[in-house]
Amino acid sequence: MQIKKFVAPTLREAKEQMKNELGGDAIILGTRVIENDRRFNFRKMFEITAGVDEEIKKTPSFDDEPVIENVDIDVELSRLTQKIFESKENKKVAAEDVVTETRKLTKTQLDEYLEKLLDLEINRQLAKELVEQLKNYDGLLGEANLENYLIAGMASMIPTKEFKVKKNRNTKVALVGPTGVGKTTCIAKLAVISKIIHKLKVGLISIDTYRLGAIDQLRIFSEISDIEMSVAYEPSDMPKLIKKFKDKDLIFIDTVGRSQKNRENLNKIKEYLDAAEVDETILVVSATSSMRTLSDVAERFKVLDYGSVIFSKADEAVTYGNIFNLANKFNLPVMFLTNGQVIPDDILSVNPEYLANVIYKGKLY
Known part of the structure; x- marks a missing residue:
């Protein structure tokens, strides 16, 4: 498997970079928030570690520098998202370790996730679609990343809209x-x-x-x-x-x-x-x-x-x-x-x- 890190001001932009470079078959292996890093002028950034099978797509080396876009960050949403994705596991577990800990998903695990989504009153068909995403990457996701990947998949299916009003527009x-x-x-x-x-x-x-x-x-x-x-x-x-x-x-x-x-x-x-x-x-x-x-x-x-x-x-x-x-x-x-x-x-x-x-x-x- 070829793996690469993508860093951007928002998680969505990092995911877009991942898709553009690695293609639709890429999977998210880990996420974390980067703070107080001189390389990014001490701005809060989001890092995704992603991987793709070598036979599907050739990727640049793991140590390549990520491409950073000069995009302004909404401070409040950055704060909220940081609270969501920052965890001890993401700070302690390196991307290489995540890869070595991957194992086959069992039917029991998948059923447990499906039950969890149904308990949240998520529509059964939508819940099955989310769990199906996990099945597509059987053997490639570590135990610690299954839940994060499920949440990321859910985020990709939720449309949102900002409330924007300009002066002098009545x-x-x-x-x-x-x-x-x-x-x-x-x-x-x-x-x-x-x-x-x-x-x-x-x-x-x-x-x-x-x-x-x-x-x-x-x-x-x-x-x-x-x-x-x-x-x-x-x-x-x-x-x-x-x-x-x-x-x-x-x-x-x-x-x-x-x-x-x-x-x-x-x-x-x-x-x-x-x-x-x-x-x-x-x-x-x-x-x-x-x-x-x-x-x-x-x-x-x-x-x-x-x-x-x-x-x-x-x-x-x-x-x-x-x-x-x-x-x-x-x-x-x-x-x-x-x-x-x-x-x-x-x-x-x-x-x-x-x-x-x-x-x-x-x-x-």
Whole structure:
């Protein structure tokens, strides 16, 4: 077997380097985080040790210097990913040792991993696909790397999306979803983060004139945070309110929670969003919901043309397999998890590696 190390600012970039140089038959033998290394200007970097059968592809020598791209790192996501992948085993076990410890996978081992994934409420077909990846490299993976490889395979199947807003764009963002998932609280968190951290001019528009106290809840928040707010009682109100907020970088639209089964109510929300010419619509669902409910919501809310999802109440969920299931079934990028009611702290930006570890290990931190 030929082996090689790949180093990059993110795990995903390292994996791309691996695939480009070694091809699709390459396997991950180990991962680790490199810190305080002069070669990389003391930046945190991710290293993958990968291997490929000599008969499949010739590779450069093990000691070749890795190619490093000059890419900026998102500090917070680097911190999260470091916590996930940094372990005593990765620090102590050299790549050569991993190779010598490889052995044949037993049916019992594979069944145990399948059972583990099913216990996490991951869809059976998806669980089988993940385990099948291990079978493809039977005899090439060490015991210490089986779980890491399974998590890496899971990460490669999770689409995510960053929340990006630029100044002077008058970007209009609406949050939609069923009742009780925490859309208003989520908007409050994003509004404060956008204003305080990203220094954006933010406006709030509520169309939730149905739920008792909803407008008062958002108005109290707007007064405390000094963020301007208005209320639209009819779709025809939207254009003038958007014009009123023309100096804002970002306008959040808080919609009324509706049952996915009531098509008429969903169409009414669509009238508001169409009148506002919304730039981005985000679906908010509860991480505690069953897969059948999540699928029904995602399917029926398509009328509102959402492009990503926020999973709320992640702190209340027992397992996180449905995040993986929904993202795969609808090819739906995950943008945030929320993990409590505290504004603005209880919201987590995500990337595939972080989500894969949350799903597999059942821990948010």
